[in-house]
Amino acid sequence: MTPDDLRAQVAGFLAAHDPKTTERLEFLRARYDAGLAWVHFPEGLGGQGAARALQPVVDRAFAAAGAPDNDPRRIGIGLGMAAPTILAFGTEEQRTRFLRPLWTGEEVWCQLFSEPGAGSDLAALATRAVRDGDDWVVTGQKVWTSGAHNSQWAILVTRTDPDVPKHQGMTYFMCDMTAPGVEVRPLRQITGEAEFNEVFLTGVRIPDSQRLGAVGEGWKVAQTTLMNERVAIGGNALPREGGLIGMVSKTWRERPELRTPELRDRLVQHWVEAESLRLAASRLRQQLTAGAPGPEGSAMKVAFSELNQKLTGLEIELLGEEGLRYDDWTLRRPEKVDFLGREAGYRYLRAKGNSIEGGTSEVLRNIISERVLGLPSEPRVDKDVAWKDLPR
Amino acid sequence: MSELPTPDLLYSDVEEDLRASVRDLLTDQASPAALLARVETAEPYDLKLWKTLAADLGAAGLMVPEELGGHGASARETAVVLEELGRSVAPVPFLGSAVLATSALLAAGGSVAAELLPRLAAGELTGALAVPLSTAPGAAFPATVSVNGDGTLSGRAGTVVDASVAELLVVPATGPDGPGLYAVEASAAQVTELVSLDLTRRVADVELDHAAARLVVSGAAAQAALDTALTTAAGLLASEQTGLTEWALTTTVTYLKARYQFGRPVGGFQSLKHRLANLYTDLVNARATARYAADALAGGFDVPIAVAVAQARVAPIAVHAVEEAIQLHGGIGMTWEHPAHLFLKRAKSDELAFGTPGRHRARLADLVDLPA
Numbered sequence: 001m002t003p004d005d006l007r008a009q010v011a012g013f014l015a016a017h018d019p020k021t022t023e024r025l026e027f028l029r030a031r032y033d034a035g036l037a038w039v040h041f042p043e044g045l046g047g048q049g050a051a052r053a054l055q056p057v058v059d060r061a062f063a064a065a066g067a068p069d070n071d072p073r074r075i076g077i078g079l080g081m082a083a084p085t086i087l088a089f090g091t092e093e094q095r096t097r098f099l100r101p102l103w104t105g106e107e108v109w110c111q112l113f114s115e116p117g118a119g120s121d122l123a124a125l126a127t128r129a130v131r132d133g134d135d136w137v138v139t140g141q142k143v144w145t146s147g148a149h150n151s152q153w154a155i156l157v158t159r160t161d162p163d164v165p166k167h168q169g170m171t172y173f174m175c176d177m178t179a180p181g182v183e184v185r186p187l188r189q190i191t192g193e194a195e196f197n198e199v200f201l202t203g204v205r206i207p208d209s210q211r212l213g214a215v216g217e218g219w220k221v222a223q224t225t226l227m228n229e230r231v232a233i234g235g236n237a238l239p240r241e242g243g244l245i246g247m248v249s250k251t252w253r254e255r256p257e258l259r260t261p262e263l264r265d266r267l268v269q270h271w272v273e274a275e276s277l278r279l280a281a282s283r284l285r286q287q288l289t290a291g292a293p294g295p296e297g298s299a300m301k302v303a304f305s306e307l308n309q310k311l312t313g314l315e316i317e318l319l320g321e322e323g324l325r326y327d328d329w330t331l332r333r334p335e336k337v338d339f340l341g342r343e344a345g346y347r348y349l350r351a352k353g354n355s356i357e358g359g360t361s362e363v364l365r366n367i368i369s370e371r372v373l374g375l376p377s378e379p380r381v382d383k384d385v386a387w388k389d390l391p392r
Numbered sequence: 393m394s395e396l397p398t399p400d401l402l403y404s405d406v407e408e409d410l411r412a413s414v415r416d417l418l419t420d421q422a423s424p425a426a427l428l429a430r431v432e433t434a435e436p437y438d439l440k441l442w443k444t445l446a447a448d449l450g451a452a453g454l455m456v457p458e459e460l461g462g463h464g465a466s467a468r469e470t471a472v473v474l475e476e477l478g479r480s481v482a483p484v485p486f487l488g489s490a491v492l493a494t495s496a497l498l499a500a501g502g503s504v505a506a507e508l509l510p511r512l513a514a515g516e517l518t519g520a521l522a523v524p525l526s527t528a529p530g531a532a533f534p535a536t537v538s539v540n541g542d543g544t545l546s547g548r549a550g551t552v553v554d555a556s557v558a559e560l561l562v563v564p565a566t567g568p569d570g571p572g573l574y575a576v577e578a579s580a581a582q583v584t585e586l587v588s589l590d591l592t593r594r595v596a597d598v599e600l601d602h603a604a605a606r607l608v609v610s611g612a613a614a615q616a617a618l619d620t621a622l623t624t625a626a627g628l629l630a631s632e633q634t635g636l637t638e639w640a641l642t643t644t645v646t647y648l649k650a651r652y653q654f655g656r657p658v659g660g661f662q663s664l665k666h667r668l669a670n671l672y673t674d675l676v677n678a679r680a681t682a683r684y685a686a687d688a689l690a691g692g693f694d695v696p697i698a699v700a701v702a703q704a705r706v707a708p709i710a711v712h713a714v715e716e717a718i719q720l721h722g723g724i725g726m727t728w729e730h731p732a733h734l735f736l737k738r739a740k741s742d743e744l745a746f747g748t749p750g751r752h753r754a755r756l757a758d759l760v761d762l763p764a
Contacts, residue, residue, distance in 0.1 A: 240396070241760075252762055264764055268753045271762065272704045273677075280680035283401035290402060299673040368672050369665035373645050376660035 001039075001050040003057045009036060010061040019067040028070055028104040031062075037070075037103045038079075041087065045099050053289035056237065070105045073336045077147060078102045078109035082155045082174075084228040089172070089213040089221050098153070098174065110151035112142040112175060112199055113222070117392055119144075120363045122157075122226075123166045123219055124382075124390065127201060129158035129173070136160075136173065136211070138181075138204040144357070148184045148197040149333055151177050155225060156206075157218050162388040169387055170218030174210045181205070191349045192329040195337060229358050237285065238278055244308060244347065245274035247340060248315050258318050267318075270311050277303050298364040298372075305355035312348040319344055396694050399687045401680055407472045413449055414476040417441070422482035424731035430483060431591040431734070437557050442484040445473075446515030452490040453513025455498065461510030467624065471631035471686035478635025478710075481731075481738045483592040485518055488554025491628055493519030493562045496621035500573055500609035508560060508575060520558035521621055522549040522576075522598050528747025529623040529699065530755055533615050537600060539567030544602040545574060553745075555596040556585040563598075563605065564618050573614045574605040590741035592734055623699050626746035627689050630682035630702035633710035636739050637678050640713035641671045643732075644720050651722075664720060671716055674709045681705050700756035707743040707752075714739045 013034050017027055031037055032046040039054050041047025062069065072079055079102070086098055101107040118125035127140025138158055148154070154175040161169035175182070181204035186194035213221040241249055252259065252267060277300070284296045316323035327343040339347055355361040369375045382390055403411070421441045430436060446452035454469045456462020463469075470491065477486055494512050497505040497519075511517035523534055537547030545565050555561065561576040580603040585596045609617055645668060648659030658664060681702050688698035714736045718725035725732050743749065757763070 249760075249762060256763070259764065261764065264757065264762065265750075265753065268704075268757045268762055271760065272701055272753065272756065275701050276677045276681045276705045279399075279401065279684045280677045282399070283680040283683065286400070286402050296676045299669070299676045302669070303673050303677060362666070365666040365669035366662070368669035369659075372672060373641075373665075373668055375645065375649065375665050375668065376657050378660075378662065 001048065001054065003054060006036075006039065006050070006054055006057050007061050009034070010058055010065075014062075014065050014067065019065060024068045025104060025106065027068055029100070031067075032100050032103050036062075038083075041083075041099070045087070045095055046103050051289060053285065070103060074150075075102070075105045075108055076336070077111050078107075078153075081111055081225045081229050082109040082153070085155060085172075085212060085221060085225045086174075088224050093209075094174070094212070102153075107152040108147065108150050110145050110148045110154045110177070111225070112145055112148075112154045112156040112201075113225075114144045115141060116143050120360055122222070123170065124387075124392065125157060125159060125170070126392075127156075127158045128162075129160050129171055129206070131160075131208075132205075134208050135205045136171075136208065138173075138175070138201050138206055140201050142199040142201070143187065143196075145184075145197045145199050146195055146337075147335070148177065148199050149186065150335055153177060154199075155212075157222050159387065160215055160218070163386050164216075165384055166382060166387040166390065167219045168216055170222070171215050172212045172218040172221040173206050174212060175201075175204065175206055176210075179204050179206070186331070186333065188331060190352060191346055192326075193332040193334055195334050226359070237282060240275060240278065241271075242278070243274075244311050244315075244339065245271055248311060248318065251315070251318060258320060263314065263318055266310075266314055270307065270314065273303075273307050274311070277307060298359070298367050301358065302355075302361045302364050302368075305351075305361055308351040308354050312344070312351040315344045316348050397691065399684050399691075401683045401687065403472065403683075404468075407469055410449075410469055411472050411476060414445070414451065414473055415479075417444060417449065418476055418480040418482050422480045424734070427481065427483065427592060427734060428729065428731060436591070436594060437483045437485060439484075439557065441482060442486075442518070442557075443515055445482075445484055445486070446490065446518075451486065452494070452515045454490070455494060456509055456513040460506060460513065462513040466690035467628060468686045468690045471628050471682065474628055474632040475635035475638070475682075478632035478738075479639045481592040481636075481734050485520070485554035485557050487593065487625065487629070487632075488520040488552075488558060489518045491625050492521040492553070492621050493558070493560065495624040496521050496562050496573060496617050497608065499617035499620035500613065502609055504575055504606050504608045512560070517560050518554070518558045519560040519562060520552055520555040520578075521618075522552050522555065522561050522563040523618070523622075524549065524551045525553040525595055525741075525745050526551065526747070527622060528751050528755075529619055529626050529696075531622070531747075533566070533571045533618065534564050535566055537563055537565035539565050539572065539574075539605075540602060542602075543605065543607075545576060545600045545605045546602055547600055549598045551586065551595040552598050553593065553595055555583050555598050556594050558583075561598060562608070563600070564614065565605070567610075570611050571614045571618075572610040573608040573617055575608050576600065576603050576605045580604050588741070590737045592738060593741065622746055623695060624689055626703050626752075627685040627695070627699035629742055629745060630678070630685050630706040633706045633739065633742055634675070634678045634682040636710040636735055636742070637671070637675050637706075637713040639735060640710075640717035640732075641668065641675055644668065644671075644717045647721055667716060667720065671713050674713060678706045678709045697756065697759050700752045700759060703747060703752040704749045704756060707749050710739040711736075711743050 035048040037046030039047050039050040040052040115125045129136040129138045156173045156175040160171040181202045183200040185198045187196045188194045326345040370377050451473045453462035454465040458464040563574045582599040583596050588595045651658045685698045685702035688694045718732050724730050
């Protein structure tokens, strides 16, 4: 499969489905059925087993033709985390049932992982699932669930056996967010808006047919999700001065009255770091394409978080008087994180989450030092202890 | 920002093969113990190793086209050699000869360059570029050497890298017709070796008193050739600095796995693990940035920005990495017998070479329109 093959396929598809006259959802469904949704997925499931790196070729060709996209940022959790997990662990029926509406955005997904007592130590989670005939009955509380208020489905990790050590007693499900007993409450954040939620699960019945992977193998399934989460954060190829650095540089150029020598030196330092990070991300993608995935992903996320935080802090200082103001504290329920669509204060506050979400920088540094550099692991006092006997 | 070509930030199989040969040679011939034994002797440079590297492995002629006796490779391959030289701080005049003098002559062109380049490429001749090692790309053409009425050169160039072992000096000098690059036999100059901060890379003062010289190129072309040499060297130095960073990280990781305190390996303490994870993150950034500079130099696109970013970013990373290596080795890191000090001296000298990071940031700010 070459880029030209794919461009030819897209051209053929567009000839048969004029985006100007085809209804959006109909267009997206047809694109999925043509294997032009995510080209690295298998045939029949929206793809054709091509290299993942070829996806941008297809996306660009559709965008150039003015075709509707599936609003990837709105359904990012489904695309980045649920889909690869369903592909890896789902049965044929599950893949066929769930992947198409996931990709078209007809069904939005969220991720019921973290709990008030299980954040970085995710395997400590306490949400119980108890077998009852063909169903499981789930009770517990989840937190930091972005987009739960807009979601039809969730990927869910539960505890099914409290009598074995924590990593062994977990089971992974797909949970219908409209099922009785699912209650979503907004969790208002530092920015004033409620992008995240608390989710209370009270006697929720989940059919066994919605289990992903074997009973007791939930940790293994969750690892697939988490690895894909970090790949997804690596994100798209940005041009030079793409993203936040471009926004601050633009302000610098347009507002000479704000400039000071001290701010200039910091801005140029951040510019250099942003360019360096962009190149490192690009190198990581080239390694993935060449089939030699590097362990750089965790390092990229650590560096990216730090830069975003420094840069958004500088932006407020640069703005002087304006930096003392905030755009809007009204409680909102956004469909997606919009870093560039809001003002500097929002960016500064939202960036605080970058070093926490998707693995804290501290946990990622442990991962780098242990899995990449081979340093001794942290002492594990919980390793051979049944989950029910762990202090909490 | 205009559209740039997609860079190749990986290493080709050929480059990996070249790396393996250079690494084998350096592991064998430039062990830390051998380096330490050599640095205070009368022969601080290992010229036998230099001949093997330059001639037998062909490293000196990588950037030289085949018609001039070189290998017709590019800055990318040269960068790989520099990574390995950074990992070993081998005492060879690669930077002065194969990078600086060679780039200056390649950029200058003409018959004198065409005569000298095959000998440099073959490792028969070792060269040096007679400017202070701290000279940054974009600096004014040096005015310390003048052309006399009889065509000889008089004047001085201080802290010239690798001059003490060079047979050929490429000298920027100003004459009645403006700037020119001249070829001078080192025997016609007085070269005084200085005590260098970097024990494995020497600097020397070059004094010229009516020294016989041949004009290589004059006028704006001379100025451009000098700037190309400095730009190439600054960009490729980032690969040496990446090699230094890699050495600091891998050596420290090995040591912290083996060193026990409080009943367990020191590398198991989280505060130290996180510092090493930070060094790894820096290394990932340094490698991509240095590779981009090498690829840009090889492809002739985006060179000024790529080089300024590389020196602004990678030089401080290398210094920090070696400083961390010394701290994390504890007392042994401060001793003469441990090679860490050789790497620190190299990293800090490299930070000054071809312009400090602050100077490159200032240049970058102009290049990308972030005005004062």
